[in-house]
Amino acid sequence: MLYMVSILLLGCAKDDDPARKNEDFNSLYGGIPYKGTVQGRISLEGSRLDLSGDGAIALIEDAEDSLSIVFLADIDDLGEINIKIRGRFDRESFYMEKENSDIFFRIMDQTINGKFISEAQETSFDGNLRRDKGQMKMVAIFKQETESFPEGTRLELNFDTNREITENDDDGSGCQMRMVPIWGPNGMTMGMVPDC
DSSP states (O other), X not given: OOOOOOOOOSSOOOTTOHHHHTOOHHHXXXXXXXXXXXXXXXXXXXXEEEEEEEEEEEEESOOSSEEEEEEEEEETTTEEEEEEEEEEEOSSOEEESOTTSSEEEEEETTEEEEEEEOSSEEXXXXXXXXXXXXXXXXXXXXXXXOSSSOTTOEEEEEEEEEOOOOTTOOOSBTBEEEEEEEEETTEEEEXXXXXX
16 A cells, blocks of 8 residues: 555534534644745755755545645755655544554644655655644655655754634635655655645
């Protein structure tokens, strides 16, 4: 199975409140993408290159109980780094695999936590996601040379994004989908991401 690399309720809800009773992870965090900045660094053998650019977080490809989360980084003078994670969701959480596994990603209680360990690389994810703001730090260490990164490279990306929530939020329509390379622990693959 190929794992691709390429947000929980605010407050308490009464059981008899029909507006909150029907909300789930997708309806709370989907729709309008989060937009902002991404800062980071590439380090290798004592040298480093600081990175900055535009960042975005979006929920796409939703089904009855699964969806994809994409983290999009458009780095000045470097290009795009796209991270896409497919998983299941319920009323309050998003999850892929189990925490005791070498590969897992979760968003629970507004906290992002994840780890991908393979022969090629080791990646960790930490952050938080609220309805109006998303922050995520990703650190990847490349244990084998890839098309883009030499062996021993450390890549850090820090997403700082937000969005305005209104009563009449649409479903994010107005975003066009486009095919781009998506980075993952098993190499690059092509996939669809939103362009808003």
